[in-house]
Structure formats: structure tokens, C-alpha cells
Amino acid sequence: MVECFTLSFYFSVLTAFSTVWLFSLVLALAAAFLAQSTLPHPHPQPMQIRIQPFTVHKCVPLTISRGTTATSTNLWLQLEHEGIEGWGEASPFTVGHPQMKSPQRTEAIAQALDAFIPHITGFSPYDYDLIEAQMEAHQLISAARTAIDLAIHDWLGKKAQQPLWKLWGLRRDHLAVTSVTIGINTPAGAHQRLLDWLAVVDAKAIKIKLGSPAGLEADQAMFEAVVAGVPAGAKVSVDANGGWTLAGAIAMSHWLGDRGVTYLEQPLPVGQEADLYKLFKESPLPLFVDESCFNETDIPILADRVHGINIKLMKTGGLTPARRLCETAQAQGLQIMFGCYSDSTLANTAAAHLSAYATHLDLDSHLNLTDDPFRGATLQDGCLIPSDQPGLGVTYEPATPPMDTAYNFAADSIAENTEWLADSLAIPAVESTFTAGTFTAGTLTAGSGEIAPEIPSEPAPAPSPELPPELPSEPSPDLPAEPSPEFPAEPAPEPFPELPPELPPELPPEPSPEIFPEPSPEPPPEIIPAPSPEIDPEIVPEFPSEPFPEAPPEIAPEPPPEILPPASAPEISPGMLPEPSPGFSPRL
Numbered sequence: 188m189v190e191c192f193t194l195s196f197y198f199s200v201l202t203a204f205s206t207v208w209l210f211s212l213v214l215a216l217a218a219a220f221l222a223q224s225t226l227p228h229p230h231p232q233p234m235q236i237r238i239q240p241f242t243v244h245k246c247v248p249l250t251i252s253r254g255t256t257a258t259s260t261n262l263w264l265q266l267e268h269e270g271i272e273g274w275g276e277a278s279p280f281t282v283g284h285p286q287m288k289s290p291q292r293t294e295a296i297a298q299a300l301d302a303f304i305p306h307i308t309g310f311s312p313y314d315y316d317l318i319e320a321q322m323e324a325h326q327l328i329s330a331a332r333t334a335i336d337l338a339i340h341d342w343l344g345k346k347a348q349q350p351l352w353k354l355w356g357l358r359r360d361h362l363a364v365t366s367v368t369i370g371i372n373t374p375a376g377a378h379q380r381l382l383d384w385l386a387v388v389d390a391k392a393i394k395i396k397l398g399s400p401a402g403l404e405a406d407q408a409m410f411e412a413v414v415a416g417v418p419a420g421a422k423v424s425v426d427a428n429g430g431w432t433l434a435g436a437i438a439m440s441h442w443l444g445d446r447g448v449t450y451l452e453q454p455l456p457v458g459q460e461a462d463l464y465k466l467f468k469e470s471p472l473p474l475f476v477d478e479s480c481f482n483e484t485d486i487p488i489l490a491d492r493v494h495g496i497n498i499k500l501m502k503t504g505g506l507t508p509a510r511r512l513c514e515t516a517q518a519q520g521l522q523i524m525f526g527c528y529s530d531s532t533l534a535n536t537a538a539a540h541l542s543a544y545a546t547h548l549d550l551d552s553h554l555n556l557t558d559d560p561f562r563g564a565t566l567q568d569g570c571l572i573p574s575d576q577p578g579l580g581v582t583y584e585p586a587t588p589p590m591d592t593a594y595n596f597a598a599d600s601i602a603e604n605t606e607w608l609a610d611s612l613a614i615p616a617v618e619s620t621f622t623a624g625t626f627t628a629g630t631l632t633a634g635s636g637e638i639a640p641e642i643p644s645e646p647a648p649a650p651s652p653e654l655p656p657e658l659p660s661e662p663s664p665d666l667p668a669e670p671s672p673e674f675p676a677e678p679a680p681e682p683f684p685e686l687p688p689e690l691p692p693e694l695p696p697e698p699s700p701e702i703f704p705e706p707s708p709e710p711p712p713e714i715i716p717a718p719s720p721e722i723d724p725e726i727v728p729e730f731p732s733e734p735f736p737e738a739p740p741e742i743a744p745e746p747p748p749e750i751l752p753p754a755s756a757p758e759i760s761p762g763m764l765p766e767p768s769p770g771f772s773p774r775l
């Protein structure tokens with residue numbers, strides 16, 4: 188009897204331990220399965236990512252308070268996965284504040300992509316949150332993020348075979364009209380620029396750049412000359428690009444308000460957001476900020492002192508953060524507008540997919556290019572309309588005719604005007620250099636410190652280890668994460684009279700039936716009014732300030748609210764960059 192009891196006792200204990208062991212085993216297996224399912228393990232088909240620089244030339248150089256831009260070298264990012272290719276673009280820009288996330292010049296963007304892309308080729312385009320977490324962990328600059336973000340969205344739309352605006356449930360039948368921009372110029376030059384715009388674009392809105400270093404009287408004279416040619420019913424807005432003082436901005440807001448201006452953009456320099464509150468109380472015009480707003484973290488500072496924000500994809504880091512910014516701003520009662528830098532049709536079409544959010548649009552940079560290689564959203568009755576094509580709906584068509592017939596003004600008068608700009612205002616030219624790199628499965632297979640003369644005639648269906656024939660070949664097979672050492676230093680610009688024409692010689696004779704009515708065999712000359720051998724767009728030349736005659740008395744300064752600095756992260760060297768891990772969480 189005792190033996191039977193003992194056996195039963197031992198059997199029960201053994202059974203209990205077996206049950207616990209089995210239960211533990213099941214738990215361990217379940218945990219391993221869950222962990223495996225959430226790990227960002229390398230995709231069996233790594234993304235192939237290729238970046239290709241391309242230079243676009245403006246029909247008419249654009250001068251704002253900080254400088255003049257005649258050309259821009261942008262980056263075309265091609266992401267291939269599962270036989271589908273998504274495209275993105277990055278363009279250089281500056282907001283004129285040394286401590287902001289600027290300037291983002293082309294070479295800096297390319298170097299950032301050089302170092303970063305190898306860290307995400309193991310993902311798939313479906314892994315947006317993980318890729319974005321990597322971008323955040325590496326503190327990738329916003330223009331580089333934009334190129335990746337746009338390519339992923341283009342890929343996803345093509346995979347779903349739907350345009351992005353439709354996938355997001357946004358409308359495109361009641362979009363705001365897009366404005367065309369008149370840069371700082373002489374009154375006569377600015378007036379003529381408007382007429383040239385109206386000759387090729389059915390503009391329903393005009394944005395006038397003020398904040399001239401020549402002073403407020405020069406701003407007023409130029410404004411009056413432009414509005415004299417504005418068609419009836421067209422809206423007029425003003426962007427000072429931070430070129431005014433608080434007193435000047437208050438005075439100009441009343442002066443412009445009396446003349447029917449729709450809104451006033453970035454009246455004060457970036458970094459002076461505290462004074463925006465004083466201007467907000469005084470201004471009869473709606474105030475928008477551009478340089479002062481990058482992403483949704485800026486909204487709490489701005490919500491009580493502006494009426495709206497100008498969103499640019501190069502500032503936000505792409506479409507997903509732009510949508511977050513839209514919804515954050517709208518939740519605070521702010522209006523939305525979309526703008527651009529020297530973006531081609533590719534990036535402006537991406538922004539057009541979000542146009543339904545906007546009260547105002549200023550997506551005109553591609554309309555002022557002689558050699559935009561892309562086609563996408565089309566201008567219809569003043570509105571930039573994205574197409575029904577899947578993804579971004581952008582095609583590569585480098586055979587773009589020059590616009591010099593319609594813009595004879597550029598060839599005939601710009602030299603005189605730029606001479607005035609250079610001599611009277613000493614406004615510097617903004618230039619950028621670039622390089623190229625090709626990435627396949629995390630390996631940099633091509634990089635060049637030389638300026639490529641053109642992009643290939645056909646977009647490559649998939650990245651190839653072979654360089655395009657026109658690119659100088661300097662293969663560096665094992666450079667996954669280090670910035671390319673071949674990137675050139677900032678080149679010293681040549682004086683204006685010695686600048687050679689840079690238009691591609693192969694521009695075809697046929698005009699674009701959409702925008703450019705007539706071609707001309709003579710390309711517009713490359714004009715960069717560089718008055719000084721040192722070209723730095725961040726440097727705003729100092730001019731003898733002319734007191735505005737009607738400026739109100741100085742308002743006693745109030746203690747400025749504390750402005751939180753942009754979030755910073757510890758410096759991470761490329762060798763220390765973490766690999767994809769389950770620790771990265773979505774930012775949504």
C-alpha cells in the first residue's frame with residue numbers, strides 16, 4: 188500500500204513537472220514565433236536604390252531676399268523592388284538661418300544618402316515605419332528623407348495600381364489654384380516678368396517676392412508695377428522671405444492690406460518667431476510662415492501667432508510627414524499651403540497629390556524650367572491636377588524643349604536686370620554641386636565627384652553595377668556606409684561674364700504643347716549674377732537700411748516665449764549605426 192502511494196506521488200510530481208515543462212516549451216515557441224514575425228529580418232529580395240543627379244535651369248533666375256537661383260542640381264532616386272520602380276526627388280534648399288536644419292545643398296544630400304541607403308536595402312517598401320525609424324535614428328536630413336519617402340509612395344501606388352490621391356481618399360476636383368512667382372527685380376523687370384508668365388500660363392494667382400535689400404520703398408515700387416499687370420480676379424499674395432523688421436512688417440501689412448493682398452508669407456526672419464505674435468495682433472492680413480515651419484513639432488510654437496503654414500516636401504521629409512503636419516496644423520485651426528524650392532515636376536506632382544488639404548498652392552517651380560525631365564501633374568485652369576496614373580503618375584521625358592521663345596525676356600533683359608541686382612543689391616547667386624551614386628543591396632557601386640552632363644536617356648528598369656556611359660567611372664565596391672570620399676569640395680564659382688552656357692546641347696526642337704508654345708534653337712544663356720567669388724546662400728549681404736517713412740514707433744519688446752530647439756540626437760558615426768531591430772517603433 189505504501190509502495191503504491193509512493194509510486195503515485197512520484198508519478199504525480201513527474202506529471203506536474205512535465206506539464207510545466209510542456210507549458211514552458213509552448214510559451215517559448217510562441218514567443219519565438221511572435222519575435223520572428225516582428226523582426227525586420229532581411230527581405231529575400233532587397234530593394235535596389237539608385238540616385239542620379241540632374242540639373243535643371245530656370246527660364247528666369249529667381250531672386251528673393253537671400254539670393255538668386257539660376258540652376259539647381261537635384262537628385263532622382265529610383266527604388267526597384269519586385270519588378271516595380273518607385274521614384275523620388277531631393278532638391279537643395281536653405282532657409283537662411285545658420286542654426287536651422289539648413290542649408291541642405293546637393294552634395295550634402297547625396298552624401299547623406301550615400302551613408303544611409305545601405306541601412307534600408309534589406310527592407311521592403313511595405314516597411315515604411317521601420318524605414319522611417321531608421322531615418323530618425325540616423326538623423327537623416329529632410330531632403331534626403333523626401334527622396335526615399337516619395338519613392339516608397341510611388342512604389343506602393345504602382346503596386347496597388349492606384350494614384351496616391353485616390354488611395355488617400357482625397358479629392359482633386361476642388362483644388363486651390365497655384366500661384367506663379369515674381370522674384371525681386373526692378374519695377375520694370377518685375378512687370379515684364381509677370382507678362383511673360385501670363386504669356387505661357389493661365390495664372391489665377393500671383394505671388395510677389397518682396398523683402399528687397401534695397402528697402403521698403405523699393406518693395407512698394409515693385410509691387411505697384413506688378414499689380415498693374417495682374418489680370419482681373421487673380422489673387423495676389425506677398426512673400427518677404429524674412430526680409431523685413433517687425434516695424435517694417437507691421438507697416439507693410441497695412442499698406443498691402445489696403446491693396447487687396449490675400450496673405451503675407453514669412454514677413455520676419457526665421458528665428459524671430461517671438462515677434463510674430465506682435466505682428467499677428469497688428470496685421471490686417473493673414474500671416475503664413477514658411478522658413479519658420481519644418482514639421483509638426485513647430486506647430487505648438489506657431490499656433491497662436493500665424494494663420495497658416497507653407498508646407499514643402501523638402502522640409503518635412505516627404506509625404507507621410509507632410510500629412511502629419513497637415514493634420515496637426517488643421518487641428519490647431521491653421522490653414523495649409525504647399526510650396527516648393529527648385530523642384531522639378533516629380534516633387535511638385537507629389538505635393539499636388541496632397542493639394543486637397545490646401546487653401547493656397549504655390550507649386551510653380553517646374554513651370555519655370557527649361558529642361559525639366561519629368562512629366563506629371565498638369566496645369567488646368569490654374570490648378571495643378573495629378574493624373575489617374577498609379578503612384579505619383581510621373582514619367583521621364585527628358586526631351587523637353589527650351590522655353591526661350593516665350594521667355595525672350597530672359598535672354599534680352601535678364602542680363603540688365605541681374606546686373607542691377609548684382610550692383611545695386613549685391614544679392615549672391617545660389618549654386619550647388621553634386622555627385623552620383625548607385626546602390627544595390629546595400630553596396631555603393633558607383634560614385635563620382637564630377638558633374639555628370641546629363642541623366643541617361645531612359646530610366647534604368649533596375650539598378651545596374653554599370654555606370655551610365657557619361658558618368659566618370661570610379662567604382663568603389665565595398666563602401667556600404669561611409670560617405671564617399673570623392674565628393675568634391677565646394678567649387679569656387681566663376682565670375683558671371685565667364686560662365687559658359689550650361690543648357691544641354693541635345694534639347695529637341697519640338698515644343699511641349701502643354702506649356703511652352705514655341706521652341707527656339709537658341710537656349711537661354713546661363714546667368715548667375717555672382718558679384719563675389721564667395722557664393723554662400725546663407726550670407727545675406729548687409730545693406731544700409733533705409734528707415735521706412737511710415738513705420739510706427741518701436742513697440743516695447745515683450746519677453747519672447749521660449750522656442751524649443753529642434754530635437755537633437757547624439758552624434759552617431761556610420762560605424763556605430765544600428766542595424767534594423769525590433770526596437771524601432773512607428774512614429775504615427
Ligand SMILES: [Mg+2]
Nearest residue numbers: 426452453477
Ligand atoms: Mg516662401
